[in-house]
Amino acid sequence: MKSPNFNDVLDAKLRIEPYIHHTPVLTSRSLNEITGNELFFKCENFQRAGAFKFRGASNSVFSLTEAEAKRGVATHSSGNHAQALALAAKIRGIPAYVVMPKNSKKVKIDAVLGYGAEVIFCEPNLASREETLDKVVQQTNAVFIHPYNNNFVIAGQGTAALELLNHTPELDYIIAPVGGGGLLSGTSLTVRSVSDNTKVIAAEPEGADDAKRSLQSNQIVPSINPNTIADGLLTSLGTLTFELIKKYVQDIITVSDVYIIRAMRLIWERMKIVVEPSSAITLGLLLEKKIEIKNKRIGLILSGGNVDLDHLPWNM
Amino acid sequence: MKSPNFNDVLDAKLRIEPYIHHTPVLTSRSLNEITGNELFFKCENFQRAGAFKFRGASNSVFSLTEAEAKRGVATHSSGNHAQALALAAKIRGIPAYVVMPKNSKKVKIDAVLGYGAEVIFCEPNLASREETLDKVVQQTNAVFIHPYNNNFVIAGQGTAALELLNHTPELDYIIAPVGGGGLLSGTSLTVRSVSDNTKVIAAEPEGADDAKRSLQSNQIVPSINPNTIADGLLTSLGTLTFELIKKYVQDIITVSDVYIIRAMRLIWERMKIVVEPSSAITLGLLLEKKIEIKNKRIGLILSGGNVDLDHLPWNM
Numbered sequence: 001m002k003s004p005n006f007n008d009v010l011d012a013k014l015r016i017e018p019y020i021h022h023t024p025v026l027t028s029r030s031l032n033e034i035t036g037n038e039l040f041f042k043c044e045n046f047q048r049a050g051a052f053k054f055r056g057a058s059n060s061v062f063s064l065t066e067a068e069a070k071r072g073v074a075t076h077s078s079g080n081h082a083q084a085l086a087l088a089a090k091i092r093g094i095p096a097y098v099v100m101p102k103n104s105k106k107v108k109i110d111a112v113l114g115y116g117a118e119v120i121f122c123e124p125n126l127a128s129r130e131e132t133l134d135k136v137v138q139q140t141n142a143v144f145i146h147p148y149n150n151n152f153v154i155a156g157q158g159t160a161a162l163e164l165l166n167h168t169p170e171l172d173y174i175i176a177p178v179g180g181g182g183l184l185s186g187t188s189l190t191v192r193s194v195s196d197n198t199k200v201i202a203a204e205p206e207g208a209d210d211a212k213r214s215l216q217s218n219q220i221v222p223s224i225n226p227n228t229i230a231d232g233l234l235t236s237l238g239t240l241t242f243e244l245i246k247k248y249v250q251d252i253i254t255v256s257d258v259y260i261i262r263a264m265r266l267i268w269e270r271m272k273i274v275v276e277p278s279s280a281i282t283l284g285l286l287l288e289k290k291i292e293i294k295n296k297r298i299g300l301i302l303s304g305g306n307v308d309l310d311h312l313p314w315n316m
Numbered sequence: 317m318k319s320p321n322f323n324d325v326l327d328a329k330l331r332i333e334p335y336i337h338h339t340p341v342l343t344s345r346s347l348n349e350i351t352g353n354e355l356f357f358k359c360e361n362f363q364r365a366g367a368f369k370f371r372g373a374s375n376s377v378f379s380l381t382e383a384e385a386k387r388g389v390a391t392h393s394s395g396n397h398a399q400a401l402a403l404a405a406k407i408r409g410i411p412a413y414v415v416m417p418k419n420s421k422k423v424k425i426d427a428v429l430g431y432g433a434e435v436i437f438c439e440p441n442l443a444s445r446e447e448t449l450d451k452v453v454q455q456t457n458a459v460f461i462h463p464y465n466n467n468f469v470i471a472g473q474g475t476a477a478l479e480l481l482n483h484t485p486e487l488d489y490i491i492a493p494v495g496g497g498g499l500l501s502g503t504s505l506t507v508r509s510v511s512d513n514t515k516v517i518a519a520e521p522e523g524a525d526d527a528k529r530s531l532q533s534n535q536i537v538p539s540i541n542p543n544t545i546a547d548g549l550l551t552s553l554g555t556l557t558f559e560l561i562k563k564y565v566q567d568i569i570t571v572s573d574v575y576i577i578r579a580m581r582l583i584w585e586r587m588k589i590v591v592e593p594s595s596a597i598t599l600g601l602l603l604e605k606k607i608e609i610k611n612k613r614i615g616l617i618l619s620g621g622n623v624d625l626d627h628l629p630w631n632m
Binding site for chain 1: 340361366583584585588589590591621624626627628630631
């Protein structure tokens with residue numbers, strides 16, 4: 001399969017326009033002072049279903065033909081993609097089947113059920129996930145929508161950076177988190193086409209640095225036993241996302257959990273918004289200062305805001 | 317002293333325009349569904365220094381003559397007014413003296429110090445507060461800016477409702493919290509002058525219901541041993557705020573802490589914004605349903621977002 005191109009992002013923009021939120025770009029005097037840069041936060045924590053994932057999910061769902069749509073959609077996810085796909089399917093009025101590990105948090109299961117999807121439980125390991133998904137697809141004939149290694153998903157995620165650059169041109173950098181690479185590859189696709197002088201930097205948890213090692217070794221290194229507070233960034237790159245990231249991303253910088261948590265708390269305290277660790281890592285990258293960036297205009301993509309308020313990292 | 321009028325609010329608007337944030341008005345599909353109304357949240361948690369208090373404080377500070385300003389400003393407050401006044405004074409480049417109880421939280425003291433104010437500690441009781449403030453004013457000749465019983469403060473707070481109604485006309489209700497009554501009286505002043513059909517309803521903690529009892533008995537009932545999670549709403553009404561509230565406020569409804577906390581958590585989870593209990597009480601009023609309001613357009617003033625992230629009410 002060929003990776004998507006920027007036209008796919010433009011198509012996605014038109015397709016999902018009626019359904020998504022145009023999320024705000026916020027600034028913070030005090031975070032500018034602390035980091036010595038001018039920061040522009042693209043607030044996908046305010047996106048529907050609480051994360052950028054709704055962009056890719058709705059682009060996928062509304063790309064289906066009538067015949068495909070009738071069959072419904074299926075995925076395996078315990079996170080934001082599950083909620084996003086369930087909501088997109090609900091809006092189109094088609095079934096959604098979500099395979100979730102049976103030890104998933106109740107709040108996450110309830111959210112998916114709340115959007116009207118059917119939840120099928122599996123054992124908490126990759127083999128059981130894939131096997132269960134295969135069964136569901138065989139039984140229902142639903143269309144599998146991969147959380148990130150899917151051209152419609154990647155193109156949809158690229159619309160966040162497009163909105164950001166339309167709102168705030170002439171950025172020196174855009175920092176995006178990387179897990180499976182859907183957001184990062186979509187972002188890089190957009191940036192390379194609309195803003196020549198903007199560098200794309202990825203923020204990856206130190207304890208889940210498979211993307212960094214993949215770039216270094218020029219082949220996809222699987223994420224094995226990742227260990228980080230950023231629970232949205234545990235997965236390995238996919239073939240499609242890896243191709244784009246190799247071509248268009250300047251650098252992948254790892255961030256330690258200490259700085260992820262510090263950044264998360266700073267964003268809550270200073271900006272008064274709720275973001276999840278996987279979002280805060282972008283600011284964490286600047287705080288940890290493994291690379292020197294000063295006096296630059298920097299866009300940071302805050303990917304989502306779905307957190308368990310009973311278990312905040314600074315209370316653990 | 318005569319209470320302020322709507323012209324004072326318009327003057328305040330012009331005066332503080334260069335310094336304040338025009339805070340956004342946010343909406344939430346899921347909170348609309350839960351309450352059965354159309355809600356518009358005026359997000360003063362995004363105001364500078366984290367609360368609407370900066371409106372009144374900056375209106376006071378920038379109303380001073382050059383001669384007065386040189387003397388500096390003083391107040392007693394352990395809360396948002398202290399930070400707001402410190403910031404306003406810093407912007408004008410004049411001294412600020414803040415009397416705080418010596419058992420104030422370190423995070424609050426640090427915030428006031430961070431804005432360059434001088435902090436003078438007192439015993440944690442009203443007599444010591446007032447005595448210490450008197451001494452400070454005698455020694456420094458600074459101008460005392462009362463947290464709410466001050467015409468410039470009241471007029472400044474009234475600008476939040478003005479922005480809200482400019483952005484979102486034809487509201488059936490505006491709900492504002494009431495503590496000392498600065499925000500509530502300023503809001504009511506604005507609403508009565510620009511939006512005939514909008515009712516102003518106050519939300520007051522059940523465990524600090526002195527304002528409700530003041531209205532009932534037609535005299536200011538002092539707040540004695542208040543007990544509520546809404547730590548910004550502990551104070552008694554002032555003479556100026558009471559006059560306006562008597563004239564212009566339709567009703568004061570008490571809200572139990574259970575519903576304040578429930579509302580706070582809902583706002584964090586669904587809207588992905590950080591608000592303090594004293595803000596969340598406005599939504600709590602609708603959740604608790606002591607009065608029946610359905611299918612209405614309702615503005616809710618979210619007063620601030622300064623919370624101690626180490627001590628969230630649902631973790632206590």
